[in-house]
Amino acid sequence: MKLRASRAPFWLALCAALLSPLSLSAGTAAEDFEALWKADWDWRLTQSPRMAGGVGETPRSDHLESVDEATQQAQGQYWAELLRKLDGIDANALNVEDYANYAIFRHQIETSLDGVRMRAYQMPMNGDSSFFGGLQHWAQRQQLSDAAAVNRYLTQLADVPRWLGEHQANMAAGLAAGRTLPKIILTGRDGPLRSEAELKDPTASVFYAPLRTLPDALDQNAQQAARERAAKLIGEQVLPAQRRLLAFLVDDYLPGARDSIGASELPDGDAYYRAQIREFVTQDLSPEEIHQTGLSEVARIRAEMEQIIAELEFDGDFAAFLKFLRTDPQFYPTTPYQLLAHASYYAKKIDGKLPEYFGKLPRAPYGVAPVPDAIAPFYTAGRYVPGGRNGGSGTYWVNTYQLDARPLYAIPALTLHEAVPGHHLQNALAAEAEEQPPFRRYNYLSVYGEGWGLYAEWLGQEMGIYETPYDHFGRLTYEMWRACRLVVDTGMHAKGWSRQQAYDYMKNNTALSEHEIGTEIDRYIGWPGQALSYKLGELEIRRLRSKAQADLGARFDLKAFHDQLLALGSVTLPVLQSSVERWIAAQTAATP
Secondary structure: OOOOOOOHHHHHHHHHHHHOOOOOOOOOHHHHHHHHHHHHHHHHHHHOHHHHHHOOOOOOOOOOOOOOHHHHHHHHHHHHHHHHHHHOOOHHHOOHHHHHHHHHHHHHHHHHHHHHHOOHHHOOEOOOOEHHHHHHHHHHOOOOOOHHHHHHHHHHHHHHHHHHHHHHHHHHHHHHHOOOOEHHHOOOOOHHHHHHHOOOOHHHOHHHHHHHOOOOOOOHHHHHHHHHHHHHHHHHHHHHHHHHHHHHHHHHHHHHOEOOOOHHHOOOHHHHHHHHHHHHHOOOOOHHHHHHHHHHHHHHHHHHHHHHHHHOOOOOOHHHHHHHHHHOHHHOOOOHHHHHHHHHHHHHHHHHHHHHOOOOOOOOOEEEEEOOOOOHHHOOOEEEEOOOOOOOOEEEEEOOOOHHHOOHHHHHHHHHHHOOOOHHHHHHHHHHOOOOOHHHHOOOOHHHHHHHHHHHHHHHHHHOOOOOHHHHHHHHHHHHHHHHHHHHHHHHHHOOOOHHHHHHHHHHHOOOOHHHHHHHHHHHHHOOOOOHHHHHHHHHHHHHHHHHHHHHHHHOOHHHHHHHHHHOOOOOHHHHHHHHHHHHHHHHHHOO
16 A cells, blocks of 8 residues: 555655665764664654654654555665664763663664564554554543644544554455464454444544543534544544454454464464564573573472462362362452452552652552453453653553452552552653653563562562462462463463463462463463563562672662662663663762
8 A cells, every 4th residue: 555645755755864874973972873863763753643642742744654564664674774873883882871772772673673574563463452452542542632633633533444454454464474363362352343343323432532522722613513523534434444344354364363373383483483582571582491480480489389378277289279269259359349449458558658668759640440341351450551641640450350350369469560669650750751762761661661560569578568378379379470471471482382281381370260361371372472571570670689689788778779770761681780780889889
């Protein structure tokens, strides 16, 4: 599909300018790098108007971004040339902060290029999210603050059929090449799309929601005209486009999707999985290394779990205790309100402890809310949704679907991870770090972010958050869950494991409900490598803390250590390691 004539000249001119040779000899290495990342940031804002709006910038275009094959390949050429330019910079001549920026920037570009080379855009869904669900979520979060924003949104609505069609064409190409998501995880994942496609009233669409609250600067006639225009666009273009996509998914994609589950079964599957590991772990580890680390961690955590069972004087073996936890009604809420109240209690309890462990806290607050009904059946137990970059509050989502699968003993660990001191602290502080370049401030690296979340669960022991042996066992089963991920993710994607093998391994080693195990396994199948980041990131953070405590002894300040980690923002593991080692050296030099 060709670019629209109204946008193509500017886009092509910008690509030509950025792909042209860049002289790196005119300035210092720092000056050359700054010029490069600033030009790239400008390119990113131009490529994705939605991203521009999400980071508080005025979008450069009123249209949705292009995602067709030609655009994807052009972006790949751009990233390949950008890497060549990065190679021309003497990274060793950069100061400490610039070197960290360089390393993180390079990781972003290498990851983006890997995605194009592996044609990952032909699989624009994973075990956690979808492109059509993401667009719906984006629409629901739009705040139309002035006439320009209203007009831009109406133009974007008119672009939805093209945008969905480009994704559909990419998926069709993947289908022909054998590059598809596994069939086993696709059933029922079209829920958000189906709920829209079946609508008769366009004003009931999520895409109409932003029109319900319009700025006072628009008079009543203008507001009415905008609403009528939106309803017409949704009824005549957006809903039909979603129906066409749904028909493609049901009639063509699902029947033709692959029966295998492992990433290694894809074209160039082994290379694809290694690229996924590099993206999510930020290190080039082999699947076998990760698998063995997982087995070791599972054995260690199992011993701690057995100790709690012995302390409780439970009459039965490990399997019997897990069955007891999964089936005894005392551990499960009976109403959504009870579950949300339990989560809210722990959230406030942790809030009161934060000043003892952190020197700097974010200004932005957070709330507790249920996972939206449309996605709850296939969603995880909880999730943190960041607030807008304009200082909006974050939200700690708790899944109230199927209450007999939501154990109360898991809520303390879940809250520590998703809310505070986990993702809310991390995301809100990163949003306030205005001194960092935008490519870093608005970046999220799973190995750091999820590693921090799992570390926060572990820290809850010191904070006195876990109140009962069952709460402590809940923390251990969450840690075991993440350790098992190292085993089952590599097992399925590199060692030929079946879904049943992975399911049985999780069931035999964690106290997760059978429903949770099923949704988790399907997530790993559909999102290779991402699940590895949690445990590997946490292990590195704990290793660095142990090193700091050993090196500094009585001079070790836990609050200062935490502030140092969170001040970094989202970083790769090599950058995290070098930053903490420099911090240790600085503390040593400053203290007699």
